[in-house]
Each structure stands twice: as C-alpha cells, then as structure tokens.
Amino acid sequence: MFESLSDRLESVFKKFREKGKLDSDDIKKGLREVRLALLEADVNYKVVKDFISRVENRALSSEVIESLTPFQQIIKIVYEELVKTLGGEAKGLDLGGAKPxxxxxxxxxxxxxxxxxxxxxxxxxxxxxxxxxxxxxxxxxxxxxxxxxxxxxxxxxxxxxxxxxxxxxxxxxxxxxxxxxxxxxxxxxxxxxxxxxxxxxxxxxxxxxxxxxxxxxxxxxxxxxxxxxxxxxxxxxxxxxxxxxxxxxxxxxxxxxxxxxxxxxxxxxxxxxxxxxxxxxxxxxxxxxxxxxxxxGDILTLIEKAQEAFDLKKAKELERKIKKLEFDLEDLREQLRQMRKLGSVKDLLEFLPGIGRKLNEIEFDEKELIKMEAIINSMTKEERKNPRIINASRKRRIAKGSGTTVQDVNKLLRSYEEMLKLLKQMRAPGRFQSMIRRLIGM
Structure with a gap:
C-alpha cells in the first residue's frame, strides 16, 4: 500500500533537493505533481484540494523560501499536514461506562x-x-x-x-x-x-x-x-x-x-x-x-511487533551472547523462527527508513529462511555449537538430511560467518546503515 504514492512523492522531493535554493515557482510546480500523485492514489478530490492549499500556504512563506534548507522545511510541512489529514493522533477505544x-x-x-x-x-x-x-x-x-x-x-x-x-x-x-x-x-x-x-x-x-x-x-x-x-x-x-x-x-x-x-x-x-x-x-x-x-520508515511499529513476537528472556540471553561473540547456529535457528513470527522479510524492511521504496530492487525468496532452518536442523548439536568442525563429509550428510545441496550448506555457513563479522561491527558506533545494506545483500 502507498508504494506508488511514495515513489511519486520521492521523485518530487528529489527535484527539490537537487535544486537547492527554491523560489515560489519551483514550489508551486512541485506541489502540482504532489496533487496529481494524490489524485492518482484515489484520494478524495476535496481532501487533496484542502491538503495542497495548507501545504502551499506554509511552504510559500518567507521563512521557508529564505531558509538555508528549504527542501527539509517542505518535507516537514508535508509530513505535518499528512498527519493532520490522517487524523492527527491515535484514537484508542473508549470502553468506559457500563460493564461489560x-x-x-x-x-x-x-x-x-x-x-x-x-x-x-x-x-x-x-x-x-x-x-x-x-x-x-x-x-x-x-x-x-x-x-x-x-x-x-x-x-x-x-x-x-x-x-x-x-x-x-x-x-x-x-x-x-x-x-x-x-x-x-x-x-x-x-x-x-x-x-x-x-x-x-x-x-x-x-x-x-x-x-x-x-x-x-x-x-x-x-x-x-x-x-x-x-x-x-x-x-x-x-x-x-x-x-x-x-x-x-x-x-x-x-x-x-x-x-x-x-x-x-x-x-x-x-x-x-x-x-x-x-x-x-x-x-x-x-x-x-x-x-x-x-x-x-516506522521503527516504533517494528519494535512493537518484535516485542510481541520475541521472548524477553531469550532476547536478553542473545544480547549477552552477541556481546561476547558467542552467537552460534542454534542461536541463528532461534532467530529465524522468531523472524518468521514477525512476517515476511520484505514486510519488515518496509519499516526501515529509506529502505521501503527500494524493496522492488531486492530479490529475496522467503523459502530461503525455511531452507536455512532445515539445514541447521540436520546438524548435530555439536556442529551447531561449533560450525568450524563441519568438514566435507559432514556437509554431504547435512545436505542429504535436509534435502538440499552441499552448495546450500556452504552458502549458509558463509552467511553465518558474515553475520559474525556484522555483529562485531554492530558494537562500533555509526555503522547501522552499513549493516542494513549488507544484511539486505545477504
């Protein structure tokens, strides 16, 4: 939902960003494109008219045009007016009065x-x-x-x-x-x-x-x-x-x-x-x-989903293992199971800032997660705890037991090693965006 609208709005904002300094003609031209994007998204005509009018009145003020960052100011205005159009704030249920x-x-x-x-x-x-x-x-x-x-x-x-x-x-x-x-x-x-x-x-x-x-x-x-x-x-x-x-x-x-x-x-x-x-x-x-x-993005909703799906006790134990770099394949299997409770990988990525609009560029087969879990299930407890002992004959046995190939087993082990490297990087400040890009690649 909103994928097409998000793409159109991003295109408009990209032009604003590239232009740098904006005058009233630039803003009016951009808002005409926003208006068309909203109408194509099947938004009510009167709602579009009122929304564009409010944004335009605020965007054409001298405070915005003369600002050093007019692009950011306009994004802020559009965001605030969108929130207003959508209702302003969350309205919970009113369950007061008679019981039940x-x-x-x-x-x-x-x-x-x-x-x-x-x-x-x-x-x-x-x-x-x-x-x-x-x-x-x-x-x-x-x-x-x-x-x-x-x-x-x-x-x-x-x-x-x-x-x-x-x-x-x-x-x-x-x-x-x-x-x-x-x-x-x-x-x-x-x-x-x-x-x-x-x-x-x-x-x-x-x-x-x-x-x-x-x-x-x-x-x-x-x-x-x-x-x-x-x-x-x-x-x-x-x-x-x-x-x-x-x-x-x-x-x-x-x-x-x-x-x-x-x-x-x-x-x-x-x-x-x-x-x-x-x-x-x-x-x-x-x-x-x-x-x-x-x-x-929508990090708050993603956090709430994770809080519902993940076991707090297990999460704390995982945090301890990550800090000590003791993350093994049994932990990976547990995380795969927890991730599947949250929904598809693409659904999760939609909540991350700057990622949602690039989802069509990401080729990912959700069945890969099931295959990864099957491979780990075919390992012995010792192999899951210490993957380094998995030699060629063990790989053949694991592949046969999981209905996969030796190449699939190798791919999983490489991904695991890459994940360990990322976990090391997570402890360093300022590496979050790099980590996200590499996780998507994996």
Missing part, C-alpha cells in the same frame, strides 16, 4: 468484518481484557459457525445463538452470559449486505439504541478506495460511528481510503487489518503512517 462494554461492528459483506471481530478479540485479550464474541448475523449462511471457529482459534468465549433467536435476543443473551462469566467486553458481529439497504440500517440503529454500545466501528475494505469512503459517510450519517477499522491494507490498494476517510466522515481510523492472519491487526497511528508514506 459493548463494541458493535458494522460493515458491508466481504469487508472482513467477521475475521476482524476475532482479530479485535485477540488484540484486546493481549491487552489484559476478557472479551466475549457473538454473531448477530442470522442471514448469511455459516456466518455464526465461522465466528465460532475463529473464537476457538483465539481462545475467546463465544455465545452460540439458539434456533429462531432474533438479533436483539442474541445480543441480550450474550451480554447476560458475559456478566455471568466475568467477561468485560462483548464484541458484536452484525449482519452485512452486498450493498447498503434500509433493513440493514434499521437493524443497526435498533441494536445501537437498545444496547448503547461504547464503540460503533465500521469495518471498511481499503481495496474499495473511494467507495469505502462513501460507505463510511452513509453509515456515519444514519447510524453514528465512533471509529473505523480499515482492512486489507496489505493489498494493492492505492491508499485513497486511508487518506480521505477521516476528513470526509469526521470519524477516526482506529485500527488497521494488515493481513489474513489473526494477529495481523494494529492500532492506527497517523504519524507513523505518514512517515511510511514519505519513506521515513
């Missing part, structure tokens, strides 16, 4: 609403809450069964409706079950339609009026672009939303929905669905997304 708190999920069929309900339950569970899931969708075949299966996967209780129960009865009974079992949040998955209709709206209005939920969240498909924005606007006008969850942002969406939806509807984006897995779900931070769009 109720979260009502609305959305059209196909937006990923049912899966999002399970993702949200898992997210809240990690935060120390005790959610309960319930489906009020009595119309779509297997909708209730789908959420039941997902609830089992995330290990969250599920209220299973009885036959002939209506949506209001289902939700009422689910709330009673939550109270009896000490659950502090009820997540309600409502019925969806292929399009907005009056029956859908009336049911949502009735559910909201009856149960007064703490949050009414629209699950919107980012792949739909401006259609998602229009849907959000109608839902907000008819039902009244407290926030939006954008799904499928990992796809080929141009980004128009994310950049338009807050300004058009007035509703903040609260979460992003970033993949099919049930943990591919994150809080929406406008400043972090703005940084990723402008190629500044």
């Amino acid at each position: 708190a109720k979260i009502l999920l609305a959305g059209l069929q196909g937006s990923g609403k049912t899966t999002t309900a399970a993702k949200l339950a898992k997210f809240l569970k990690k935060k120390g809450h005790h959610p309960l899931l319930v489906s009020a969708d009595i119309y779509r075949p297997a909708a209730i069964e789908q959420l039941k299966i997902l609830a089992q996967k995330v290990e969250v209780p599920f209220y299973e409706p009885k036959s002939n129960e209506k949506p209001l009865e289902i939700v009422k009974n689910a709330i009673e079950m939550a109270k009896e079992n000490g659950r502090d949040i009820v997540i309600i998955d409502t019925a969806g339609r292929l399009h907005i209709d009056e029956d859908l709206m009336q049911e949502l209005i009735e559910l909201k009026k009856t149960f007064n939920p703490s949050e009414v969240l629209l699950v919107a498909d980012a792949m739909m672009g401006q259609d998602s924005v229009n849907v959000a606007k109608i839902f907000n006008e008819r039902v009244g939303l407290t926030g939006i969850i954008l799904t499928k942002i990992e796809g080929d969406a141009r980004g128009g929905a994310a950049l338009s939806i807050k300004e058009v509807t007035g509703c903040p984006i609260k979460f992003l669905g970033t993949g099919e897995k049930l943990d591919a779900f994150e809080v929406f931070y406008p400043e972090r997304l703005a940084g990723r769009i402008l190629g500044m």
Whole structure:
C-alpha cells in the first residue's frame, strides 16, 4: 500500500533537493505533481484540494523560501499536514461506562468484518481484557459457525445463538452470559449486505439504541478506495460511528481510503487489518503512517511487533551472547523462527527508513529462511555449537538430511560467518546503515 504514492512523492522531493535554493515557482510546480500523485492514489478530490492549499500556504512563506534548507522545511510541512489529514493522533477505544462494554461492528459483506471481530478479540485479550464474541448475523449462511471457529482459534468465549433467536435476543443473551462469566467486553458481529439497504440500517440503529454500545466501528475494505469512503459517510450519517477499522491494507490498494476517510466522515481510523492472519491487526497511528508514506520508515511499529513476537528472556540471553561473540547456529535457528513470527522479510524492511521504496530492487525468496532452518536442523548439536568442525563429509550428510545441496550448506555457513563479522561491527558506533545494506545483500 502507498508504494506508488511514495515513489511519486520521492521523485518530487528529489527535484527539490537537487535544486537547492527554491523560489515560489519551483514550489508551486512541485506541489502540482504532489496533487496529481494524490489524485492518482484515489484520494478524495476535496481532501487533496484542502491538503495542497495548507501545504502551499506554509511552504510559500518567507521563512521557508529564505531558509538555508528549504527542501527539509517542505518535507516537514508535508509530513505535518499528512498527519493532520490522517487524523492527527491515535484514537484508542473508549470502553468506559457500563460493564461489560459493548463494541458493535458494522460493515458491508466481504469487508472482513467477521475475521476482524476475532482479530479485535485477540488484540484486546493481549491487552489484559476478557472479551466475549457473538454473531448477530442470522442471514448469511455459516456466518455464526465461522465466528465460532475463529473464537476457538483465539481462545475467546463465544455465545452460540439458539434456533429462531432474533438479533436483539442474541445480543441480550450474550451480554447476560458475559456478566455471568466475568467477561468485560462483548464484541458484536452484525449482519452485512452486498450493498447498503434500509433493513440493514434499521437493524443497526435498533441494536445501537437498545444496547448503547461504547464503540460503533465500521469495518471498511481499503481495496474499495473511494467507495469505502462513501460507505463510511452513509453509515456515519444514519447510524453514528465512533471509529473505523480499515482492512486489507496489505493489498494493492492505492491508499485513497486511508487518506480521505477521516476528513470526509469526521470519524477516526482506529485500527488497521494488515493481513489474513489473526494477529495481523494494529492500532492506527497517523504519524507513523505518514512517515511510511514519505519513506521515513516506522521503527516504533517494528519494535512493537518484535516485542510481541520475541521472548524477553531469550532476547536478553542473545544480547549477552552477541556481546561476547558467542552467537552460534542454534542461536541463528532461534532467530529465524522468531523472524518468521514477525512476517515476511520484505514486510519488515518496509519499516526501515529509506529502505521501503527500494524493496522492488531486492530479490529475496522467503523459502530461503525455511531452507536455512532445515539445514541447521540436520546438524548435530555439536556442529551447531561449533560450525568450524563441519568438514566435507559432514556437509554431504547435512545436505542429504535436509534435502538440499552441499552448495546450500556452504552458502549458509558463509552467511553465518558474515553475520559474525556484522555483529562485531554492530558494537562500533555509526555503522547501522552499513549493516542494513549488507544484511539486505545477504
């Protein structure tokens, strides 16, 4: 997502940087290109117009034009206005009031609403809450069964409706079950339609009026672009939303929905669905997304992902080994397993400053990580602890046991040696960028 927009913006900023001193004509010409880039990214026309107007008013000030670093000043202005367009600051859930708190999920069929309900339950569970899931969708075949299966996967209780129960009865009974079992949040998955209709709206209005939920969240498909924005606007006008969850942002969406939806509807984006897995779900931070769009990376999100995936005790032990340069192939195997929990290598590199836009230049087969682990698994414990003892006959045995070739084994051992050199360099100040470039090469 945003790859094309990021490339276009980088092209504009590159011209600014090469020009050095800028006058008003240079800035206006550059902002015309930014405007076209945003429109091509399917951003709402009015949102683009307001955004460019704000940037231009600030960029044409004498403070910027007469600055020794006008290029950096303009980047700063664009970043700040992007953050403003995206919502300003992260808006968390408001779970105050009655217990259990109720979260009502609305959305059209196909937006990923049912899966999002399970993702949200898992997210809240990690935060120390005790959610309960319930489906009020009595119309779509297997909708209730789908959420039941997902609830089992995330290990969250599920209220299973009885036959002939209506949506209001289902939700009422689910709330009673939550109270009896000490659950502090009820997540309600409502019925969806292929399009907005009056029956859908009336049911949502009735559910909201009856149960007064703490949050009414629209699950919107980012792949739909401006259609998602229009849907959000109608839902907000008819039902009244407290926030939006954008799904499928990992796809080929141009980004128009994310950049338009807050300004058009007035509703903040609260979460992003970033993949099919049930943990591919994150809080929406406008400043972090703005940084990723402008190629500044998103180190904070990467750190949070790592904190969730990595075992703290193991991480401290690894830190000790790195300091003493005792990093062996068993440690490498453990890190490969931890990395796979975080997602693909390319997904991780997107978070690093200056790397995201160069991802298309990087040729990397994710299966290489699996192959590396298989090779290490085929070694004896002694070989993993002391790779230097691996001679030609051992390499043939390891290759045969892992279903690879001797060349693959040699490649792994060379990479390991290169990694040891990098670990030595990591202890020296100012070597981070060099290390990243070499890691990508590896």
